[in-house]
Amino acid sequence: MNLFSLFGKKTFPKGIHPEGFKEETHDHQARRLPFPTQVILPLSQNIGKPAASIVHVGQQVQRGELIAKADGFMSVPLHSSVTGTVKKIDLVPNARGGKEQAIFIDTALSSTQSLLAHTPVDFEKMSRKEIIQAVQNTGMVGLGGASFPTHVKMNIPDDCNIHTILINGCECEPFLTTDHRIMLEQVEYLIRGIRIAMKSVDAPKAIIGVEDNKINVLEAIKKHLPDDGSISIEAVVTKYPQGAEKMLVYSLLGEEIPSGKLPSSIGVAIFNVATLAAIGELLPLKQALIERIVTITGDDLNKPGNYLVPLGTPLSHILEHAEFTGNEAELILGGPMMGMPAGFLNTPVKKGTGAVLVLDKRATKRDDILPCIKCSQCLQACPINLNPSELGMLAAKRQYDVMEEKYHLNDCFDCGCCSYVCPSNIPLVQYFRIAKTLNRERHMMESH
Amino acid sequence: MANQPKIDIRTSPYIRKAPTVAEIMRNVVYALLPLAAYAIYQFGISALALMIVTVLSCISTEHLFCKLSDKKTTIGDASAIITGLLLAMTLPPGFPLWMGAVAGFVAIAMGKTLFGGLGFNVFNPALVGRAFIQAAFPVSITTWTPALATDRFIEFIPSTLALPFMKPVATAEWTAQVSIDGFSGATPLALMKFQGIMSDSMDLFLGLTAGSTGETSSLLILICGAYLVYKNMLDWRIPAAVIFGTALSAECLYLLDPTKYPTAGFMVFSGGLMFAAVFMASDMVASPVTPKGIFVFGLLVGFLTVIIRLFGGLTEAVMYAILFGNAATPLIESYTQPRIYGGK
Numbered sequence: 001m002n003l004f005s006l007f008g009k010k011t012f013p014k015g016i017h018p019e020g021f022k023e024e025t026h027d028h029q030a031r032r033l034p035f036p037t038q039v040i041l042p043l044s045q046n047i048g049k050p051a052a053s054i055v056h057v058g059q060q061v062q063r064g065e066l067i068a069k070a071d072g073f074m075s076v077p078l079h080s081s082v083t084g085t086v087k088k089i090d091l092v093p094n095a096r097g098g099k100e101q102a103i104f105i106d107t108a109l110s111s112t113q114s115l116l117a118h119t120p121v122d123f124e125k126m127s128r129k130e131i132i133q134a135v136q137n138t139g140m141v142g143l144g145g146a147s148f149p150t151h152v153k154m155n156i157p158d159d160c161n162i163h164t165i166l167i168n169g170c171e172c173e174p175f176l177t178t179d180h181r182i183m184l185e186q187v188e189y190l191i192r193g194i195r196i197a198m199k200s201v202d203a204p205k206a207i208i209g210v211e212d213n214k215i216n217v218l219e220a221i222k223k224h225l226p227d228d229g230s231i232s233i234e235a236v237v238t239k240y241p242q243g244a245e246k247m248l249v250y251s252l253l254g255e256e257i258p259s260g261k262l263p264s265s266i267g268v269a270i271f272n273v274a275t276l277a278a279i280g281e282l283l284p285l286k287q288a289l290i291e292r293i294v295t296i297t298g299d300d301l302n303k304p305g306n307y308l309v310p311l312g313t314p315l316s317h318i319l320e321h322a323e324f325t326g327n328e329a330e331l332i333l334g335g336p337m338m339g340m341p342a343g344f345l346n347t348p349v350k351k352g353t354g355a356v357l358v359l360d361k362r363a364t365k366r367d368d369i370l371p372c373i374k375c376s377q378c379l380q381a382c383p384i385n386l387n388p389s390e391l392g393m394l395a396a397k398r399q400y401d402v403m404e405e406k407y408h409l410n411d412c413f414d415c416g417c418c419s420y421v422c423p424s425n426i427p428l429v430q431y432f433r434i435a436k437t438l439n440r441e442r443h444m445m446e447s448h
Numbered sequence: 449m450a451n452q453p454k455i456d457i458r459t460s461p462y463i464r465k466a467p468t469v470a471e472i473m474r475n476v477v478y479a480l481l482p483l484a485a486y487a488i489y490q491f492g493i494s495a496l497a498l499m500i501v502t503v504l505s506c507i508s509t510e511h512l513f514c515k516l517s518d519k520k521t522t523i524g525d526a527s528a529i530i531t532g533l534l535l536a537m538t539l540p541p542g543f544p545l546w547m548g549a550v551a552g553f554v555a556i557a558m559g560k561t562l563f564g565g566l567g568f569n570v571f572n573p574a575l576v577g578r579a580f581i582q583a584a585f586p587v588s589i590t591t592w593t594p595a596l597a598t599d600r601f602i603e604f605i606p607s608t609l610a611l612p613f614m615k616p617v618a619t620a621e622w623t624a625q626v627s628i629d630g631f632s633g634a635t636p637l638a639l640m641k642f643q644g645i646m647s648d649s650m651d652l653f654l655g656l657t658a659g660s661t662g663e664t665s666s667l668l669i670l671i672c673g674a675y676l677v678y679k680n681m682l683d684w685r686i687p688a689a690v691i692f693g694t695a696l697s698a699e700c701l702y703l704l705d706p707t708k709y710p711t712a713g714f715m716v717f718s719g720g721l722m723f724a725a726v727f728m729a730s731d732m733v734a735s736p737v738t739p740k741g742i743f744v745f746g747l748l749v750g751f752l753t754v755i756i757r758l759f760g761g762l763t764e765a766v767m768y769a770i771l772f773g774n775a776a777t778p779l780i781e782s783y784t785q786p787r788i789y790g791g792k
Contacts, residue, residue: 018465256790258790327453329454329456332462337460338460338461342455364465370566371568372567373469373566374732379738379786384789385789386788387785411790421464423467425464429461
């Protein structure tokens with residue numbers, strides 16, 4: 001039982017309250033960013049297998065045309081975001097520090113950039129299987145940042161019965177307002193997307209969870225909810241990481257997802273608002289995901305705001321149009337708590353990129369790492385109830401196996417609350433990421 | 449974009465909001481200052497001199513050991529000042545200064561730097577120092593002088609200026625001379641233990657009794673502790689658990705035999721219990737971090753305090769109770785790891 005709900009506030013225990021900075025962009029209606037002269041479309045836009053290219057250098061492609069097909073079920077197709085010419089298929093740096101294959105397309109400057117048209121379909125007449133296939137055809141991945149293929153999420157195992165889908169409109173990361181704008185501007189798409197998702201997993205009920213700092217969203221959406229009560233909207237407390245799956249399930253349903261299990265194990269499926277709004281818009285028209293709303297915000301920008309950005313747009317183009325005036329900054333794809341750093345100006349916007357955050361003076365720069373004084377602030381912040389203090393000391397001793405076996409390292413989902421509150425400035429979550437990666441590698445070695 | 453910007457690379461999170469360790473330590477010092485001022489008001493320049501000596505001794509010892517081990521000096525984090533102040537507060541106001549210097553040296557040298565400095569100490573360093581001198585100078589550490597002596601701001605208590613390695617100066621004559629209302633030289637705990645006299649709980653609460661330099665007024669201690677709790681720099685659960693543990697254990701015994709055992713109120717407000725609960729047991733480094741562990745730790749310290757006070761040979765028991773609790777901390781933690789979200 002969720003104790004907090006007794007007081008009328010839906011939330012989860014612990015977590016942190018970072019300053020939001022959302023007022024800088026939350027009133028900025030999404031505007032279309034001008035097309036860049038070249039888009040860079042990495043074949044890997046999702047968790048799972050990268051798409052397989054079907055174009056050759058010099059080929060003319062139209063906006064919305066398939067350029068790489070899904071390579072199996074754990075993969076999604078990729079479509080061109082501009083009308084133009086395939087310039088090359090080459091490596092581009094990715095956010096993980098490596099390089100990956102990408103299709104470079106030069107934009108045809110004289111083109112009207114009209115979309116490739118298809119015959120519309122009626123999803124109400126489609127079967128579950130057909131919907132899942134249609135979702136895969138849109139190339140959809142979780143737009144909240146996880147980039148998990150949406151059709152895979154919809155493909156619930158037969159022994160699981162989904163009673164509720166949760167639609168995540170929390171947007172708990174500071175600075176970000178894309179989901180906020182989508183919930184205001186694309187309500188009809190969103191409701192349609194929710195109905196498609198409900199049909200895909202055969203769920204009778206849907207709950208939209210929105211943080212209570214977005215009251216205008218509640219009013220906007222309530223008007224559009226169907227009369228049968230199958231879809232409802234609930235306010236949850238504004239707190240980080242409210243938008244994490246595990247937290248939202250607890251806040252809205254008062255249940256916990258068992259450690260190591262998927263939400264479907266307790267009859268729940270969770271989708272991001274941006275994902276479902278995009279499905280609601282694209283699926284009936286048989287179109288594909290080629291652009292998305294991105295919050296461009298942070299320090300030293302004259303024109304921060306929400307922009308409709310073609311996939312593959314390089315950061316240099318974005319900084320130019322948002323009028324970046326600084327000469328030193330951190331470029332972050334996503335929010336300040338969990339976003340990925342971009343090291344190059346030609347890094348492209350991908351399907352999972354919800355924000356481009358430019359941080360300079362508001363970034364916390366401390367490089368002194370002091371010993372843990374066991375103040376227990378991290379234990380009071382960790383939403384999963386881990387013991388980051390102990391985990392941090394084990395990480396410093398490189399006892400990665402103990403961290404996993406005794407201290408539940410694998411339940412950590414990198415929210416970063418522990419690092420945020422640490423007075424000794426210990427890079428706790430950073431240690432845990434390294435530990436998890438090394439453990440995965442070790443397990444792979446052992447199994448071979 | 450005028451020119452190519454310089455791009456910095458880090459991994460998330462990019463923002464943080466936490467006081468630095470030095471800020472926390474500084475605030476603890478601020479919280480101790482009113483207690484120090486009250487002690488000086490009560491006991492005069494002797495108390496002031498004692499504090500200065502222990503603080504200087506702690507700081508210079510830490511600096512010395514950092515130099516010896518070729519490390520950057522760590523005195524900037526202000527934790528040595530806390531140790532020095534805590535130490536002075538737990539000593540009798542007329543404690544010979546040279547012994548105070550020895551106590552400070554032992555506290556930092558054996559209680560802290562030998563373990564690796566701040567963050568690695570197993571025990572509360574101030575209590576290590578006090579435990580050492582309790583064994584080394586048993587007479588001086590139990591020689592109490594009255595508060596509010598007339599000439600306290602111009603005259604040292606005779607024992608304060610004892611020469612190093614000399615036998616402690618007798619203060620009985622001086623005490624008899626300055627005290628107005630027949631000061632017995634015994635603390636409320638000693639009165640209770642050896643003479644069966646109970647002090648009034650209200651007097652204890654306000655600090656109108658004999659005792660160590662900084663631990664006599666429970667009220668002031670609570671106010672200073674509340675400041676730290678408000679600043680989120682003191683975990684209120686630790687003092688609360690210690691006080692609860694003490695009250696619970698004392699009350700059980702009192703109910704068994706009210707003629708023989710003191711009330712819970714007396715136990716909580718007498719001696720250094722309140723000071724120790726708020727400022728000593730709550731030493732972050734040497735106390736558990738797990739929520740259940742904090743509770744167990746507090747109960748243990750409270751229980752041991754009552755047991756040692758009533759059945760042990762000493763009256764000031766809370767020091768040993770906390771040292772014991774510090775030693776038990778790793779064990780307590782290993783049995784009280786929190787249940788994780790979605791865990792069994």
